[in-house]
Amino acid sequence: MKTCLVVDDSSIVRKIARRILEEMDFQITEAEDGEQALEACKGAMPDAVLLDWNMPVMDGYEFLGKLRQLPGGDVPKVVFCTTENGMDHISRALQGGANEYIMKPFDKDIVTAKFQEVGLVALPEQSSI
């Protein structure tokens, strides 16, 4: 089973993300900030990280930089999921090593599409009519 670390300082957002991703057959772990997320990754690298940007203690961008420096830290697919929807943030995230970027608000379709982009979810056999 693929694992996804959901990183967001809002417990509501984490809950919604968990529900969506569990339906997509991911095993979920959670972190409230970048520092907790980093500790989680040092314990076990997840296959994916759904990453908020603005968080106390350590934000998503700083976490991303530190993650990619860890041994095996280049492996997880990092998908930002944030209210920061400006081009400047997106470009910075990509330059910082993010694989994809979701602008909040998000729904199941968007999460599915983005996780398909990074190769963590197979395409359906046929599209629905």
Added chain:
Amino acid sequence: MTPPDYEYLRKLLKDHSGLDLSADKQYLIESRLLPLSRKCGVPGIGELVQKMKAGSSSIIAQVVEAMTTNETFFFRDKIPFEHFRDAIMPEMLKARAARKSIRIWCAAGSTGQEPYSLAMSLKEMGAALAGWRVEIIATDLSTEVLEKSKSGIYSQFEVQRGLPIQLLVKYFKQNGELWQINPELRAMVQHRQLNLLHDFSQLGVFDIVFCRNVLIYFDQDTKINIFGRLAKAMEGDGFLVLGAAETVVGLTDVFKPFPDKRGLYRPSGARAAATQAATLMPKIAAMAGR
């Protein structure tokens, strides 16, 4: 919606647009026509139907338009666009090397995601297309969706489904909550209003035709007729791309499938069956006239 109203709408849609709704698509009509009822200032579909029966051509036109628009998104189903990049375009670059020009038709261009996905794919091919002229013609029955397609403006939701973030950053400009595809890509797509039931020979001959998820709404005879006319509008070594749930197999032999490439077809060179053509043309002409 009462059964008689549903039947009335089914027949009207079939006569005006060829759209063939099966018996269980009430939910589709409701989801599209309830908002339209509100917009027209009537309480519900029953009252909308009354106005249509009373002869309101404007409401009839709006109903047809509301029912014939499709949901679409960028790089829908992914695989056809991989075929485009990995199979179709490489072959076309060789086959058209002398002509250095390629004509592409998106026969249900809708709100533009499909033609613009092709435009982005072409841009991504970079120097391989230097000196080439590639035309993308996007047609649709609905003038409303064509206007949206021309504008190239999409919501935050729309640009997050199917579009890799790198392409969003590269080819779009942000304008508040909206995103607009760059002028260079808008310039690559020409838009025309077209009813597929009508003669489309004036569009010329194409190398590549995307006709995805629009024929599903037509009945079998109409599909066969359109396939016949599509084959005539294509070069013999051209490519036809259908939607994931569609096929020509069992309907017509004017196209032959690529066995290992789902959704991809090429003209077979066979002529459309004469008897089909003879009986169908008056019927199609009657349907198309409005």
